[in-house]
Amino acid sequence: MKDFLIWGALKAQLNNRDFEAPNYKEGDIWWVSLGENIGFEEDGKSRRYTRPILIVKGFSRQLVWGVPLSTTSRRGKYYFELKFNKTKTSVALLSQLRVLDTRRFGLHYARIDQETLEIVRERIINLLAE
Secondary structure, eight states: OOOHHHHHHHHHHHHHSOOOOOOOOTTEEEEEEOOOOSTTSOOOBTTTTEEEEEEEEESSSSEEEEEEEESSOOOSTTEEEEEETTTEEEEEEGGGOEEEEGGGEEEEEEEOOHHHHHHHHHHHHHHHHO
16 A cells, blocks of 8 residues: 655655755666655655666756666566666666656666667657657
8 A cells, every 4th residue: 555645745855855956967877766656657665765767868957857777677668678887787667757856866876878878768769759
């Protein structure tokens, strides 16, 4: 059973906290308070409702397009397997691309190389063009 009241209180704290926007880069992976979401939308986990997010595009210091990552192996046009830090493998959930305010950001986790980022972007563009 999802507890939207707890997430709502945490979301209010994130929104109202004193905050300096992080110096992220496109291709970074950050732990982000993604929240408790509806239906098949990807949820965050743990008490802060976090999940690693790949930053696909930055619009400003405060706003990005991000793709949630999962360790669950999935195949198909809506998923892309990433390898980073030489030992980590995650799956980018391309269909879950969303706009995120950097107030949701927690800790920097990793970074993917430019070539892999371009492949992810091409896969997203191809999904949008269908």
